[in-house]
Amino acid sequence: MSYHRITLKVNGSLEVVDISGNMTLLQMLREKLALTGTKNGCASGECGACTVLMNGDAVNSCMVLAAECDGAEIITVEGLAKNGEMDVVQKTLVDLGAVQCGFCTPGVLISARALLNRNPHPTEFEIRDALSGNLCRCTGYNRIVEAVKVAAEIEGQEGA
Amino acid sequence: MAIAQASTSSVVGKSVKRIDVQEKVTGAAQYTDDIAFGNALHHCRVKRSPHPHALIKKINYDKALLIPGVKLVVTGEDFPEYVGLYLQDRNIFARDRVRFVGEGVAAVVASTEEIAEKALDAIDVEYELLQPVLDPEFGASKEAPIIHPDLEKYEHPNFIFPVNGTNMANHFKIRKGDTEAAWPQCAAIVEHTFRIPQVQHVPIEPHVAIAKAEENGQVTLWASTQSPFAQRALLAKSLHIPESDFRVIAPLIGGGFGCKAGVTMEAIPVAAALKLKGVPIKLLLTREEEFYTNFVRQGLVIKLKVGCDKDGNLLAMENTMYWDGGAYTEYGVNVTRAGGYSSTGPYDIPNMRTDSICVYTNHPVGGAYRGFGMAELHTGVGQIMDMLADKIGMDRTEFHLRNCVRGGDVLATGMVIHEVGLPECIDKVARALKLGEKEAPSAPNKLRGKGIALAWKAPAMPPNAGSSALVKMNADGTVNVSVGGQELGQGTFTAMAQIAAESLGVPYEAVKVLGPIDTRYSPYEWQTVASRLTWSMGNAVRNAALDAKKKILDIVAEAWNEKPEDLDIKDGYVISYKTEESIEIKDFVVYGLPKADDQGWLGGPIVGAGSFMPTYVTGLDAETGQGERAVVHYTTGAQGLDIEIDKDTGRITVLYAASAFDVGKAINPDMVRQQMEGGFVQGLSSAMFEECQLVGGEMRNPSFVDYRIATAIDVPEKIDTFIVETAQDDGPFGARGIGEHPLVPVIAALANAIYDATGVRITNPPFSAEKIYMALLEAGVVN
Ligand code: FES
Ligand code: FES
Numbered sequence: 001m002s003y004h005r006i007t008l009k010v011n012g013s014l015e016v017v018d019i020s021g022n023m024t025l026l027q028m029l030r031e032k033l034a035l036t037g038t039k040n041g042c043a044s045g046e047c048g049a050c051t052v053l054m055n056g057d058a059v060n061s062c063m064v065l066a067a068e069c070d071g072a073e074i075i076t077v078e079g080l081a082k083n084g085e086m087d088v089v090q091k092t093l094v095d096l097g098a099v100q101c102g103f104c105t106p107g108v109l110i111s112a113r114a115l116l117n118r119n120p121h122p123t124e125f126e127i128r129d130a131l132s133g134n135l136c137r138c139t140g141y142n143r144i145v146e147a148v149k150v151a152a153e154i155e156g157q158e159g160a
Numbered sequence: 161m162a163i164a165q166a167s168t169s170s171v172v173g174k175s176v177k178r179i180d181v182q183e184k185v186t187g188a189a190q191y192t193d194d195i196a197f198g199n200a201l202h203h204c205r206v207k208r209s210p211h212p213h214a215l216i217k218k219i220n221y222d223k224a225l226l227i228p229g230v231k232l233v234v235t236g237e238d239f240p241e242y243v244g245l246y247l248q249d250r251n252i253f254a255r256d257r258v259r260f261v262g263e264g265v266a267a268v269v270a271s272t273e274e275i276a277e278k279a280l281d282a283i284d285v286e287y288e289l290l291q292p293v294l295d296p297e298f299g300a301s302k303e304a305p306i307i308h309p310d311l312e313k314y315e316h317p318n319f320i321f322p323v324n325g326t327n328m329a330n331h332f333k334i335r336k337g338d339t340e341a342a343w344p345q346c347a348a349i350v351e352h353t354f355r356i357p358q359v360q361h362v363p364i365e366p367h368v369a370i371a372k373a374e375e376n377g378q379v380t381l382w383a384s385t386q387s388p389f390a391q392r393a394l395l396a397k398s399l400h401i402p403e404s405d406f407r408v409i410a411p412l413i414g415g416g417f418g419c420k421a422g423v424t425m426e427a428i429p430v431a432a433a434l435k436l437k438g439v440p441i442k443l444l445l446t447r448e449e450e451f452y453t454n455f456v457r458q459g460l461v462i463k464l465k466v467g468c469d470k471d472g473n474l475l476a477m478e479n480t481m482y483w484d485g486g487a488y489t490e491y492g493v494n495v496t497r498a499g500g501y502s503s504t505g506p507y508d509i510p511n512m513r514t515d516s517i518c519v520y521t522n523h524p525v526g527g528a529y530r531g532f533g534m535a536e537l538h539t540g541v542g543q544i545m546d547m548l549a550d551k552i553g554m555d556r557t558e559f560h561l562r563n564c565v566r567g568g569d570v571l572a573t574g575m576v577i578h579e580v581g582l583p584e585c586i587d588k589v590a591r592a593l594k595l596g597e598k599e600a601p602s603a604p605n606k607l608r609g610k611g612i613a614l615a616w617k618a619p620a621m622p623p624n625a626g627s628s629a630l631v632k633m634n635a636d637g638t639v640n641v642s643v644g645g646q647e648l649g650q651g652t653f654t655a656m657a658q659i660a661a662e663s664l665g666v667p668y669e670a671v672k673v674l675g676p677i678d679t680r681y682s683p684y685e686w687q688t689v690a691s692r693l694t695w696s697m698g699n700a701v702r703n704a705a706l707d708a709k710k711k712i713l714d715i716v717a718e719a720w721n722e723k724p725e726d727l728d729i730k731d732g733y734v735i736s737y738k739t740e741e742s743i744e745i746k747d748f749v750v751y752g753l754p755k756a757d758d759q760g761w762l763g764g765p766i767v768g769a770g771s772f773m774p775t776y777v778t779g780l781d782a783e784t785g786q787g788e789r790a791v792v793h794y795t796t797g798a799q800g801l802d803i804e805i806d807k808d809t810g811r812i813t814v815l816y817a818a819s820a821f822d823v824g825k826a827i828n829p830d831m832v833r834q835q836m837e838g839g840f841v842q843g844l845s846s847a848m849f850e851e852c853q854l855v856g857g858e859m860r861n862p863s864f865v866d867y868r869i870a871t872a873i874d875v876p877e878k879i880d881t882f883i884v885e886t887a888q889d890d891g892p893f894g895a896r897g898i899g900e901h902p903l904v905p906v907i908a909a910l911a912n913a914i915y916d917a918t919g920v921r922i923t924n925p926p927f928s929a930e931k932i933y934m935a936l937l938e939a940g941v942v943n
Contacts, residue, residue, distance in 0.1 A: 036194035037187020039414070041364045042447040046864035049364055077187035090185040094177060097830050100838060101649025102184030103365045103414025109185065124877065131872040135864065137364055137415050138649045139834065140841030141872040142879060 006070040010035070011079025019066040025059075026050045028066040029076060037077040037106050041135070048134035051107035052076045058114035060133075077106035080113065088154050089113055092147035100138035108134045112148045120159070122152060171658050171668040172893050175830030179654045179673060180412065180647060190676075192384040192411050193368045197440045201370075202231060204429050204443040205276035207266040207283045208453065209258035212294070212522035212857025213307070214287035216256055216265065224268060224282040229275035232436045233283065235266040239431050241398040244490025245390065245422045247322065247329055248315040249308060250525075252398070252427040258287070259307055259487030260524055261858045262453035269432050269441055292522035292857050296482040297461055299327045299519040307487070307520040317622065320493045321782055329485055330493035330518040332500030334572050334785035337511030342476035346467030348552040353463045354540040355924045356907070358456040358484065358852040361529055362869055365414020366450045371429035372440040379433065380407045383426045386416040386646050387687040392679050394423045395430055403679075410677040416648045417842070418528030419455045421689045422491050451862035455527025456852055458492055459484035460499075462540035466509075472554040474563045476511035479503045481537070485518040485526045492526035493518050498620035499533035501780065501790045504572045505541035506582055506616035507563045512572040514785065522857045528689055534617045534904040535843065542613035542908025543923060546915070556912075557590045560614055565796065567886075573780055573790035581822035581884035582796040586614065588882040592818035593800040605807045607941075608815075609917025612800035613908035615821075617901050618791035619690035623777035627693075627700035628683035631660060631708040631768035637732050637746030639666060641673045641704070644685030645697040650899050651831040652693045656701045658827050659892050663705035664768075665729030666745070683769075691795065691897025694827060698892035699772035708768025712745055715763035719753045774890075793888055795896050797821030799840065799905045801876075803913045807942045810933025812848060812914070814875070820882035821901055825894035829883055836881040836902045843906025845870035847925050 002021035007014065010033060017032050026043070029035040029052070038061060041049030045063040052061045053075035080087040089112045092098075099105050108131065115122055115130040122130065127148045128141075136144065183189040221233040236255035242248040254265045266283055270276035293299040293307060304327055308314075312324040320330050343349065369383040379401055385391055388408035396406045413420060429443045445453070461482040468474045481499055485492040500516030529535075549559035564586065565571070567579030590596075593610055601608040619625075630642040641660045647653045653673040661668040677685075685697060709729055716734045717724040726738040735742040747753075752763035780787035802816040819836045826832040849868045853860040861867045887894030907925050914932065915921045920939045922932060936942045 030194075034196070035187070036190070039191075039365070040193065041366065041414075042864060044447060044863070046447070047364060077185075081186060086185070093185055094181050097175075097178075097834050099178070099181050099184050100651070100834060101363070101365070101413065101415045102180070102189055103191065103363070103649075105184050106187050125873075128872040133871075135362075135364055135869060135871065137362055137417070137842060137869065138838045140837040140839075140879070141870075141875050142837060142877070143834070145872060 004067050006067065008069050008071060009073045011075060021067055023066045024062050025064040025066050025069055026061040029061060035076050035078055039103055039106055041103065048107045048111065049104055051110040051134065053110055053114060056117065058111050077109055080109060087113065088151040089148065092151040093144065096143045096147040096150065098139055098143035098147045104134055104136040108136065108144055112151065115148065116152055116155060120152060120155060124149065170662055172662040172827055173829065175828055176654065176658065176668055178651050178831065179657055190411050191365060191414055192382055193444060195382060195411065197370065200439045202269050202271060202439050202441045203273040203276050204267050204269050204432055204441050205273065205280055206264045206428060207280045207285065209254065209261060209263040209265055211258055211287055211289060212261050212292040213290040214258050215290060216254060216258060217286040217288055219266060220284040221266060224279040227275060227279050227282060229271040230268060230279045231271070232269040232432060233266055234432050234435055238435065243394050243398040243423055243427060245394065246316060246320055246494045247490050250488040250490050252431050260522055262524065263487065264428060267428050267432055269436055293327065294521060294523065294857055296459065296484040296519040296521055299521050300482055300517055307522065319497065319779060327520040328517050329489040329520055330496045332497045332516040332785065333783060334500065334503060334512050334514035335783065336572050336786065339476040339478055339511045339513045342511040343467060345469065346475050347470035348548060349465065349467035350544055350547045350551055351465040352544055352547065352923065353461065354543065356460045356536045356539050358459045358524065358854065359846050359850040360451050360456055360852060360867065361417040361419035363415030363417060363419065366445045366447060367420065367425050367454065368444040369426040369429050370440050370442040371433040373433040373437045375437055377405050378407065379405060379430065380409065381426060381430055382409045384413045384420055385410050385426065386413065386421040386648060386689060388677050388679050389644055389684055390687045391423050391426055395427055399430065399434060408679045410646055410675070412675055413646060413648055417530045418689065421528045421687050424454055447864065448862045451867060452524060452859040455491065456486065456524045457529035458486065458495055458526030460536040462537065464540050464544045466544050466548055468548055468552055472549070472552050472559050472562055474507055474509045477504060477509045478513045481516045483518045483526065484521050484523055486521055486523045488525045489518050489520060491528055494620060495526065495533040499537045501573050501785065502534065502537065502616060502618060505538055506565045506614045506796050507545065508565050508569045509572065514572070523854055524852065524859065530839065530842065531617065531900045531904045532620045532690065534615065535907060538613065538615055538904050539907040539925065542905055543911050546912045555596065557586065557595050557612065560586055564614060565616065574786040574788065575790045578793060578889060579886050580794065580796045581886040582614065584884050585796065585798040585820035585822055588820040589798040589800045589818045592880050593802055595800065601804055606804045607807060607917040608804050609913045610800060610802045611909045611911065611913030611916055612798060613905035613912060614798045615901055615904035616794045616796045617904055618794045619692040619897065621686065621690050621692060624773055625686035625692065625696065626771060626773035627685050627697040628771040629697065629700040629704040630683050631664065631704040633708060633749035633766040635746060635750040637670055637744065639664065639671045641671060641701060642682050643673060643697055643701065644677055644682045645693045646677055646688040647675055648688060650835060651828065652697070654831065655694055655827045656697065659698050659701050660705045663702045664709050666732045670732060691899040691901065695888065695891045695896050696772055698895060700770045702892045703770025703772060704768040707770055708766050711766050711768065712749060715748065715753055716743065719762055793896055795821060795823065795898060795901050797901055799909050801909050801913045803917060805914065805917050805932060807936065810929040810936060812927065812932065814844065816878050817876050818880045819902055820884055821898055822884040822886050823898045824888035824891050824896040825885050826883050827893065827895050832883055832898055833881045835898050837879050839900065839902030840879060840906060841870055841875050843903035844875065844910065847907040847910045847927055849926050849928065851926050
């Protein structure tokens with residue numbers, strides 16, 4: 001097995017991590033950096049619970065090798081709040097009752113953030129489509145969709 | 161001192177935000193897999209049977225033990241005792257034979273997961289194949305090979321009726337009135353057989369458990385579980401550990417839906433830990449294992465015959481159910497019983513004959529699944545009622561209203577039912593859906609239709625399932641409430657905080673109900689199942705809060721020389737209605753009150769304790785199913801869908817859905833709605849997509865790619881929910897449960913909508929596009 005030392009930025013801070021060649025980004029976050037907010041629901045790229053932002057794009061971290069992340073910028077659910085202030089999508093998920101067991105929530109939040117970053121005014125279908133890789137067994141999805149819609153409106157107003 | 165302002169609004173009935181939401185949106189919430197155990201952590205993997213039915217001739221694991229990093233291999237030889245919730249028919253590892261594909265025959269403990277996994281290949285198991293039983297009806301027949309020759313020796317409570325010498329682990333019967341005499345009086349009769357496949361629970365968090373045994377006899381289990389106390393009781397008994405030495409710690413869980421109730425894979429690391437003391441041993445199931453080795457929702461074959469008079473009054477029903485219990489029915493026997501005593505569905509039927517039979521097969525083990533048999537039962541009952549309404553030529557809604565259960569009805573078991581708001585639920589859904597109005601499809605190649613189905617469900621549990629709670633006062637006026645029921649995402653911690661605040665007379669914000677549940681410190685709770693917590697644990701919390709309140713008022717009464725009856729607690733102040741005096745409770749709930757003139761002290765730290773256990777549920781006769789009170793209560797409701805079907809593909813689009821349930825009293829209305837929405841979508845997912853494809857006993861689709869569940873694009877944009885409140889006489893503030901019920905009627909309601917749209921009755925879920933298209937083709941609706 002090969003071993004590497006990589007340098008990357010996680011939630012704004014620079015990290016140097018020793019990893020084995022077959023370690024996934026998900027494992028590195030959870031086991032090496034103690035960032036357990038990112039969840040493991042399938043370890044095979046099918047549930048979205050492990051979604052993080054990698055260089056601005058939402059990726060399933062269980063399908064990315066940690067070795068590929070040298071020099072990358074990663075944002076996890078722990079990095080969404082800025083200066084103690086929650087991200088708009090975090091607030092709207094809370095306000096609209098879109099969280100039950102919470103296990104899908106970190107991945108949902110990241111997918112929503114990625115969507116709003118690249119498309120600040122998504123249609124309902126675009127929201128549903130962007131979230132279709134994030135399985136949730138509890139909420140029935142509509143409150144999550146509504147929360148993203150409202151978040152987009154709030155950000156639209158703030159930007160205006 | 162000025163009198164504190166009496167609180168004007170009550171927190172029960174308010175949609176406060178859930179108590180655990182902040183940590184869940186920031187990633188701080190700790191689930192079992194998030195707990196760090198450091199370098200001592202060892203990993204466990206399980207050697208599983210590839211055969212549905214075989215004798216184990218020999219297990220050789222010598223080679224596995226030679227692999228560097230492997231610490232231990234355990235097999236069934238090491239753990240001879242049985243486990244099981246209702247029928248003790250299961251061992252931790254298969255012993256002399258395997259009974260389903262995926263059954264554990266051995267476990268390896270190693271320093272890493274990879275090594276443990278690799279070591280599994282070094283274990284040789286020699287099998288002698290046996291004929292498997294793959295169909296419950298066949299399994300119940302005389303020709304079927306016997307899967308559990310020791311059935312007669314298995315321990316079980318007196319309300320489970322195994323048939324010795326057969327594969328029937330439980331045979332529940334109802335004989336009420338005389339169905340034979342009723343058939344000639346019927347103006348219309350419908351008979352049909354429905355088949356419902358096994359489905360999987362699919363919590364997004366897979367099962368995970370870590371166990372550690374100490375040299376001093378203490379055993380600790382950290383697990384993603386709905387049932388820390390039941391796990392302690394069952395495993396302690398099976399492994400000969402005193403309950404006081406067995407600690408189960410249950411952090412937040414990422415969805416359960418029944419599959420994390422009772423004991424499942426947690427037994428394996430606990431067993432291993434007893435053989436390798438001093439190190440924590442972890443077992444985390446892969447998603448594949450999650451699909452094929454865990455409890456499934458049992459399959460069901462339900463044969464129904466139902467008849468009514470010329471005015472549409474139901475006269476008789478015969479209901480024969482063959483439940484595919486799977487390889488072990490320790491939990492499933494009670495699903496069969498629940499299906500039996502509720503076998504009429506929410507209808508008033510004077511003559512009833514029921515045979516609800518739990519059959520051993522060589523399929524995955526059936527267990528609890530949100531609804532506990534009711535979704536399966538209602539798939540048949542909910543459709544056949546529409547079929548009968550059509551046959552007698554009556555408007556379907558009118559037929560449901562005419563025949564649905566109402567307060568005072570004598571149910572099929574002989575129990576007289578309490579007041580229920582079912583007619584109001586039907587009415588609300590029918591209006592919301594504009595049932596009876598045919599609406600135009602959105603395109604010429606589409607068919608549009610609407611369907612409705614009713615539901616009822618009682619908490620299915622032993623008659624004496626109990627709850628307890630502690631209310632602990634703090635010196636700053638805040639309150640910690642300890643409970644043993646688990647937060648699964650349903651919001652129970654929030655509801656308990658509301659009940660405690662209201663009962664005690666303190667602001668909601670002052671009350672904290674938090675996990676993890678820890679059997680060493682948390683008060684007893686039977687299990688977090690059966691939609692029973694709001695009602696049962698809610699009563700315990702209310703009793704504990706009232707106990708604390710009484711202790712507080714007694715102190716003040718003595719200090720003020722008043723009667724406790726003249727005092728009350730409002731917004732955290734004790735007030736006297738007589739003298740208008742008041743005192744903030746934080747001033748004395750821990751340190752007590754000084755007596756006048758420094759002549760000593762009154763009171764001391766206040767802890768309120770409360771319990772609740774129903775004491776009135778009676779047994780039912782083994783031959784007739786008759787008894788005074790079969791269950792504690794029923795939650796009832798109705799649900800409907802407006803759908804379109806694409807004639808070219810068979811694809812269903814749900815345009816709109818409406819649900820109404822009688823919850824007695826909504827402690828937190830918005831969270832009640834969340835249950836209604838989420839439960840509906842889980843039900844819709846099972847109705848449209850889900851099926852464990854079992855071929856020769858093997859599940860062919862154990863992944864999210866092949867076992868599809870609903871995603872954000874599959875659900876209707878609009879789901880309306882209606883809360884009906886007919887108070888439960890023994891519920892806290894009148895509340896009863898709602899967690900499972902919204903899932904119960906969905907399959908039947910969708911089937912009825914498909915029929916309404918197409919004129920073709922497709923009875924057996926899942927209603928995949930392909931299945932619908934083929935049925936439309938066969939019926940000549942498309943060509
Ligand atoms: S854990 Fe990565 S997609 Fe499921
Ligand atoms: S909230 Fe439980 S999986 Fe989404």
